[in-house]
Amino acid sequence: MNVRLPRLSGRRLISTTAVAATTVLGLTALSACSATSAADGKNSDGKLDVVASFYPMQFLAERIGGEHVSVTNLTEPGQEPHDLEVSAQQRGRIEQAGVALYLKGLQPSVDEAISQSGIKTKVDAASLTSLEKHGSEVGGHAEEHAEEHEGHDHGGEEGSDPHIWLDPVKYAEVAQGVGKALEKADPDHAADYRKNTAALVADLGKLDQKFKDGLKNTDSKVFITTHAAFGYLAERYGLTEEAISGLDPESEPSAARVKDLQKMAKADGVTTVFYETLVSDKTAKTLAGDAHLKTDVLDPLEGITKKSKGEDYVQVMESNLAALQKALGAK
Structure with a gap:
């Protein structure tokens, strides 16, 4: 007695394989895209992702970076910066960022988180001027x-x-260093960073003169x-x-x-x-x-x-x- 087994359609097999392959390729492409985004330090809008440790660093990043950066301040408004303990979520944000601006010696928790991160551009404001x-x-x-x-x-x-930002002259020196760091991290907008840095340094010069007078x-x-x-x-x-x-x-x-x-x-x-x-x-x-x-x-x-x-x-x-x-x- 011959038993006839059901035949599977070759077309159906090809179709199923193609769908599976397409799905895998799509997920791979999405994963690669995310990895590239994290690697170049830019967010979904194409802006350079900058993490600032506290307000004086945020101010520099926003004034110099302008429309080309997205800035996250690790210290909430009203929070005493010295008391900041970096959370797991904030550590993740640091890892995704393209640039971290901080002032070594002011916030130990920030110093540790940034030093342990794989972030490419770490800018220590204390290294951009002289401390006393x-x-x-x-x-x-x-x-x-x-x-x-x-x-x-x-x-x-x-x-x-560490309170260098309260001297407009020293703060201007830090601003120049931050500007150069942003130029290097995002060379496509280097001209704008140079222009914005020059404008900020000029404003700080005017502030210095007001204090002198x-x-x-x-x-x-x-x-x-x-x-x-x-x-x-x-x-x-x-x-x-x-x-x-x-x-x-x-x-x-x-x-x-x-x-x-x-x-x-x-x-x-x-x-x-x-x-x-x-x-x-x-x-x-x-x-x-x-x-x-x-x-x-x-x-x-x-x-x-x-x-x-x-x-x-x-x-x-x-x-x-x-x-x-x-x-x-x-x-």
């Missing part, structure tokens, strides 16, 4: 009264001061802050910053340091104790109350919030200038 060691006292007053204060607790040891003639050259963020600014414009705490905004001052500041304020005609927008004002107000001084805001520009006196770096720095002029008795 600053303690609680910075400027001419600190040198003049070094012997007088010898043996006293100055509220923290000296260390490399505005702080040239003042009744006092000494100002008190909650932590030592304004050392570069003080040195640039012939002032002296006396910080309640050292470079760490969370450190508590000693009783000896507070006593020294009270005596110094009276001797040097200090009128105002400055506090910040992102750090508690309790210590500043306590010192001001005990010494019968005023309080005001001097913004270290670590982030822009609704409380900021300005919408960007330049505007807030101009507000800082006005606050210093008022406190120092500018003529």
Whole structure:
């Protein structure tokens, strides 16, 4: 007895194989496309994907990159940058980016995440200008009264001061380095990056001149802050910053340091104790109350919030200038 087996259509077999092959090729192409996108550091819109560690780096990336970049700030508005812990999601974003802008030494968690990433272009702002060691006292007053204060607790040891962005001249040096990095990462738009960098450097030059003119003639050259963020600014414009705490905004001052500041304020005609927008004002107000001084805001520009006196770096720095002029008795 012959048993006839059903025949499979050759056409059907060919059709099924073709569909399977097409599907595999499509998935392969999609995978390759995604890999290429990640490799060249550009997003789906073709913009260079830039990760900035905190606001001063974001400002540079946006002003220099313009329409050619998409910028992500790792530090949320209102968050204290020193306290940032990089999340797994943020680490993934860093891996996908084409450029990472950060300031080594300011945010340890960011330093670690970027160093461990495979991102091609890592731009450390600290390497684009010179850093100095600053303690609680910075400027001419600190040198003049070094012997007088010898043996006293100055509220923290000296260390490399990362607050370079508060000096417009140093910030301009960083801007030039960032501009060159973007040119190299995205050569197709190099001309625009050069143009935008030049415009930003010119704006920072104008800001520098405003500070020079505005702080040239003042009744006092000494100002008190909650932590030592304004050392570069003080040195640039012939002032002296006396910080309640050292470079760490969370450190508590000693009783000896507070006593020294009270005596110094009276001797040097200090009128105002400055506090910040992102750090508690309790210590500043306590010192001001005990010494019968005023309080005001001097913004270290670590982030822009609704409380900021300005919408960007330049505007807030101009507000800082006005606050210093008022406190120092500018003529």
